[in-house]
Amino acid sequence: xxxxxxxxxxxxxxxxxxxxxxxxxxxxxxxxxxxxxxxxxxxxxxxxxxxxxxxxxxxxxxxxxxxxxxxxxxxxxxxxxxxxxxxxxxxxxxxxxxxxxxxxxxxxxxxxxxxxxxxxxx
Amino acid sequence: xxxxxxxxxxxxxxxxxxxxxxxxxxxxxxxxxxxxxxxxxxxxxxxxxxxxxxxxxxxxxxxxxxxxxxxxxxxxxxxxxxxxxxxxxxxxxxxxxxxxxxxxxxxxxxxxxxxxxxxxxxxxxxxxxxxxxxxxxxxxxxxxxxxxxxxxxxxxxxxxxxxxxxxxxxxxxxxxxxxxxxxxxxxxxxxxxxxxxxxxxxxxxxxxxxxxxxxxxxxxxxxxxxxxxxxxxxxxxxxxxxxxxxxxxxxxxxxxxxxxxxxxxxxxxxxxxxxxxxxxxxxxxxxxxxxxxxxxxxxxxxxxxxxxxxxxxxxxxxxxxxxxxxxxxxxxxxxxxxxxxxxxxxxxxxxxxxxxxxxxxxxxxxxxxxxxxxxxxxxxxxxxxxxxxxxxxxxxxxxxxxxxxxxxxxxxxxxxxxxxxxxxxxxxxxxxxxxxxxxxxxxxxxxxxxxxxxxxxxxxxxxxxxxxxxxxxxxxxxxxxxxxxxxxxxxxxxxxxxxxxxxxxxxxxxxxxxxxxxxxxxxxxxxxxxxxxxxxxxxxxxxxxxxxxxxxxxxxxxxxxxxxxxxxxxxxxxxxxxxxxxxxxxxxxxxxxxxxxxxxxxxxxxxxxxxxxxxxxxxxxxxxxxxxxxxxxxxxxxxxxxxxxxxxxxxxxxxxxxxxxxxxxxxxxxxxxxxxxxxxxxxxxxxxxxxxxxxxxxxxxxxxxxxxxxxxxxxxxxxxxxxxxxxxxxxxxxxxxxxxxxxxxxxxxxxxxxx
Numbered sequence: 001x002x003x004x005x006x007x008x009x010x011x012x013x014x015x016x017x018x019x020x021x022x023x024x025x026x027x028x029x030x031x032x033x034x035x036x037x038x039x040x041x042x043x044x045x046x047x048x049x050x051x052x053x054x055x056x057x058x059x060x061x062x063x064x065x066x067x068x069x070x071x072x073x074x075x076x077x078x079x080x081x082x083x084x085x086x087x088x089x090x091x092x093x094x095x096x097x098x099x100x101x102x103x104x105x106x107x108x109x110x111x112x113x114x115x116x117x118x119x120x121x122x
Numbered sequence: 123x124x125x126x127x128x129x130x131x132x133x134x135x136x137x138x139x140x141x142x143x144x145x146x147x148x149x150x151x152x153x154x155x156x157x158x159x160x161x162x163x164x165x166x167x168x169x170x171x172x173x174x175x176x177x178x179x180x181x182x183x184x185x186x187x188x189x190x191x192x193x194x195x196x197x198x199x200x201x202x203x204x205x206x207x208x209x210x211x212x213x214x215x216x217x218x219x220x221x222x223x224x225x226x227x228x229x230x231x232x233x234x235x236x237x238x239x240x241x242x243x244x245x246x247x248x249x250x251x252x253x254x255x256x257x258x259x260x261x262x263x264x265x266x267x268x269x270x271x272x273x274x275x276x277x278x279x280x281x282x283x284x285x286x287x288x289x290x291x292x293x294x295x296x297x298x299x300x301x302x303x304x305x306x307x308x309x310x311x312x313x314x315x316x317x318x319x320x321x322x323x324x325x326x327x328x329x330x331x332x333x334x335x336x337x338x339x340x341x342x343x344x345x346x347x348x349x350x351x352x353x354x355x356x357x358x359x360x361x362x363x364x365x366x367x368x369x370x371x372x373x374x375x376x377x378x379x380x381x382x383x384x385x386x387x388x389x390x391x392x393x394x395x396x397x398x399x400x401x402x403x404x405x406x407x408x409x410x411x412x413x414x415x416x417x418x419x420x421x422x423x424x425x426x427x428x429x430x431x432x433x434x435x436x437x438x439x440x441x442x443x444x445x446x447x448x449x450x451x452x453x454x455x456x457x458x459x460x461x462x463x464x465x466x467x468x469x470x471x472x473x474x475x476x477x478x479x480x481x482x483x484x485x486x487x488x489x490x491x492x493x494x495x496x497x498x499x500x501x502x503x504x505x506x507x508x509x510x511x512x513x514x515x516x517x518x519x520x521x522x523x524x525x526x527x528x529x530x531x532x533x534x535x536x537x538x539x540x541x542x543x544x545x546x547x548x549x550x551x552x553x554x555x556x557x558x559x560x561x562x563x564x565x566x567x568x569x570x571x572x573x574x575x576x577x578x579x580x581x582x583x584x585x586x587x588x589x590x591x592x593x594x595x596x597x598x599x600x601x602x603x604x605x606x607x608x609x610x611x612x613x614x615x616x617x618x619x620x621x622x623x624x625x626x627x628x629x630x631x632x633x634x635x636x637x638x639x640x641x642x643x644x645x646x647x648x649x650x651x652x653x654x655x656x657x658x659x660x661x662x663x664x665x666x667x668x669x670x671x672x673x674x675x676x677x678x679x680x681x682x683x684x685x686x687x688x689x690x691x692x693x694x695x696x697x698x699x700x701x702x703x704x705x706x707x708x709x710x711x712x713x714x715x716x717x718x719x720x721x722x723x724x725x726x727x728x729x730x731x732x733x734x735x736x737x738x739x740x741x742x743x744x745x746x747x748x749x750x751x752x753x754x755x756x757x758x759x760x761x762x763x764x765x766x767x768x769x770x771x772x773x774x775x776x777x778x779x780x781x782x783x784x785x786x787x788x789x790x791x792x793x794x795x796x797x798x799x800x801x802x803x804x805x806x807x808x809x810x811x812x813x814x815x816x817x818x819x820x821x822x823x824x825x826x827x828x829x830x831x832x833x834x835x836x837x838x839x840x841x842x843x844x845x846x847x848x849x850x851x852x853x854x855x856x857x858x859x860x861x862x863x864x865x866x867x868x869x870x871x872x873x874x875x876x877x
Contacts, residue, residue: 006636014635019624023613032353032609032631034391042637049655050240050465051642053207057381057429058640061388069351072386073344079379081371104385111378114202118367120376 009033009065036062056103063101075104079111085122086112152479158446165409165417168400168444168453169256173411177250179218181211190249198367200420203377208427210244217245226257229266229463232664236269240465244426251463252419255456260489263455267493269662270462272655273643274669276494278537279469280304280504282324283511287316287594288586289561290554290569290577293327297553299504300331301541302522305645308359308501310340312511313591317341319566319598321354322611323557329626330553334646336393336630336639340512343375343383350392353608354601356630357393357639359434359469359500363424364398365417369408381428391634393644395432395469396425400453401440414444418457426464431642433461434500436471436490441516445476451486458495465655467643469500475507475514483516491528491536494669496643498536506582519581529679535671539678550578552620559618560611566597691858695731702740702877703727709760709872712780717756718831719784720746721775722875724763724866726789730859733791734813734852737820742793743877745817746785749824755781755831757824759875766863769803772796778872781831785823790859791815795827806830807838813852814842 006014010030021027039062046054064072078084078092089112096105115121140148147153162171180188186205187194197205217225225242228234243251258266280299284291296307309324311317321339328335339349340360349355361383364370370377380396387394398421400414409417418435425433436454437444444450458470472487491498502525503515510518517525522538529536554574561567567590576586600606608631615624629650633639639646642655651657662668671679703726712719726739733742743759750757760778762771772786772794782798783806791812794805807826809815822839829836 008635014632017628017632019612019616019621019628022609022624022628023616027609029607029609032635034389034635034637038391038635038637039388039640042640045641045656049642049659050237050244051426051429051431052210053426053429054431054642055429056207057385058388060382060385060429064385064389067389069348072351072389073347076347076379076382076386077344079376079382080374081376081379104382107378107381110206111376114197114199114378115376118199118202120199120371 154478165404168449171413214245217242225254243463248419252416264493279306281501284509284583289323292323293553293557294550296324296327297331297549303539318601327553329623363421393639397434399435399438401443432467434469441476469497470495472499473501560614563614688858698731706874709874714780717780719775719779721771725863730789745820746824749821753828755828763870783831
């Protein structure tokens with residue numbers, strides 16, 4: 001099914017997650033979450049198959065894999081039209097940098113510049 | 123059309139109405155469709171508008187400074203994102219220098235590898251690629267699609283929804299869709315708050331139907347993401363892109379927010395694709411005078427730039443707008459080919475119903491179906507039209523058998539397979555029971571046996587007793603508020619005795635950990651193997667290459683449940699066997715001038731007992747005899763074993779008959795009146811269309827034969843008329859019946875029969 005030896009976010013080998021272990025409450029959310037390294041290796045595959053943009057997306061995803069769900073939802077909301085001022089977007093980019101998400105930070109800064117020019121900032 | 127207005131003003135000259143032929147044509151269903159005059163000002167133009175920009179690309183120091191006639195300082199947000207991320211600048215100058223027609227030819231030419239085309243297209247601006255695609259004629263689009271789609275194996279996606287958000291019916295219908303072969307199921311809600319319940323019910327139903335079916339719940343972007351994060355759906359699709367900045371931001375997103383969303387899904391291992399398609403900008407009054415193909419080209423370039431693995435396009439909600447303008451249906455297919463040329467997964471429209479005409483909607487899909495797409499339909503309405511909460515699809519529950527027959531006709535894999543009726547019944551029962559058990563386990567709802575039985579048997583939600591909308595909303599709220607996850611659903615299934623389904627749902631969660639479904643065009647086989655651009659790349663390079671169904675798959679495509687063999691027919695006939703017709707010894711020459719011989723074919727009353735119109739052959743003979751008796755004639759029945767030719771049977775009967783008049787009857791019901799001095803292929807009266815003959819018709823033939831015997835010239839009986847596809851309905855049975863007749867044939871003299 002999946003490549004052998006794939007480890008979940010928690011480090012647990014995915015093969016060890018069974019219905020029985022789920023039922024016994026021995027499986028955490030992180031045991032069913034993708035590991036950033038897996039996303040990186042998928043990025044390499046995408047690059048090899050003629051799609052560097054998909055690879056870049058998977059690398060941004062590898063950074064986001066480290067964030068909790070609510071933070072991911074929050075950044076998305078902040079990037080929607082006229083939700084954030086330029087300063088707020090700058091601050092958001094800084095926060096992403098601090099959380100080890102430089103590629104996403106760069107995306108937010110790029111958005112900020114275009115939003116200001118196109119009237120999409122708050 | 124504006125209805126006629128009755129005015130008292132009689133000063134206007136009377137305009138003669140159209141003649142009957144035109145009135146008749148006006149009344150046809152196709153004329154319910156709207157057809158628009160091409161109008162670039164409104165964006166009502168398919169392939170090329172005079173206002174479309176000229177392709178062009180200026181790159182300075184590795185940065186795009188001008189694209190399609192717009193300087194970087196004037197880029198709108200869509201241009202800006204494409205220019206920053208979407209173009210492979212290492213190939214751009216070479217690609218942009220090629221003539222449009224040269225690229226178009228490369229797309230069609232099987233000897234040019236797919237990889238070379240996608241490599242070049244990566245360096246082409248939206249205006250350039252739009253111009254190239256506009257050059258491809260329909261048959262060339264079929265060739266280009268055959269070659270350029272990413273995944274070798276075609277597949278299909280279904281809509282599974284209902285008006286009531288009834289979870290039992292959703293599960294039963296999801297299991298049914300999976301049984302018919304759909305590998306992605308898309309649900310949505312009439313009531314937004316119901317979304318978590320629908321996602322859970324469809325996921326459970328899908329797991330009952332087959333392992334590895336991907337499920338999505340199409341709702342507002344943020345809620346859809348939340349459902350994905352909690353494991354309730356296994357892919358996402360409702361991430362809409364638009365071709366103008368105004369419409370894009372009216373949709374409450376920007377290229378950057380959508381790009382982030384794309385990464386957000388990937389960060390949890392969830393497959394996603396974006397949605398776009400012609401007509402959306404026109405409907406929102408924001409087409410900016412551009413052609414539909416050019417605007418879509420911007421969307422597709424943006425999809426690639428964002429790093430989405432695939433695109434649902436080909437009109438979608440705007441398909442009927444594209445369908446209303448000249449070459450609009452061609453534009454829809456060009457959109458799909460464009461996605462493939464950008465090396466992305468194509469989920470190729472055939473989604474919203476684009477015409478009231480069965481002919482037009484078939485015409486719209488057929489070339490894509492023949493070429494094969496990653497998903498032939500981005501939403502085949504596997505449920506009733508009235509239950510489709512996306513609106514009726516171009517293909518719906520009533521079309522599933524048509525689609526299966528089309529696959530068989532063309533020997534093409536459109537992603538579906540025949541489901542055995544007994545299996546469908548079992549799966550529906552199990553799906554409804556599984557949802558009932560899970561909902562009871564969590565205290566979400568208590569469904570009764572009657573509700574389960576109704577959902578299992580229902581053709582659609584109108585067959586359910588009463589809507590229990592409060593229960594659904596309550597269940598959905600509890601799912602959302604108590605933080606239930608799909609892992610909890612796995613436990614519930616396990617605890618309530620649905621171990622295989624628990625296993626399958628857990629497998630869908632484990633797939634995320636591997637991330638293989640994030641690659642372009644990924645689907646899962648029932649064996650949980652990932653098929654994608656990476657693992658199952660399209661290798662078409664001309665005849666004899668590319669996708670061909672395996673012998674097992676071909677057998678699945680061929681074996682629709684309606685097919686019948688000679689043996690099936692023989693069994694069917696044997697059920698009507700009787701001993702009413704008995705042999706009485708060799709037949710002799712008759713001398714009574716009032717005698718008429720009824721000659722019957724070899725299988726009559728031996729292996730064939732019912733005619734094509736459903737009458738027992740014994741009854742047919744009784745009617746013929748009654749007609750003869752009415753005319754005061756004497757009747758004999760004689761079987762001829764040495765021929766199945768009706769003319770010869772009738773003529774032989776006439777020759778044995780004292781009056782020189784005979785009736786010939788084939789077991790399938792075809793009958794004629796013959797006279798001994800006529801040529802075999804001539805006759806006096808003929809019933810050639812056996813399937814429509816009634817007892818009265820045979821009685822009339824008996825009467826007329828009697829009148830011929832008495833030297834009168836009766837008015838010939840006429841075949842009842844039908845305008846139905848009577849031959850399509852009966853020809854396979856005719857072939858089998860003739861084979862049975864042939865098998866009964868032997869060299870033996872005529873035999874007298876009694877009734």
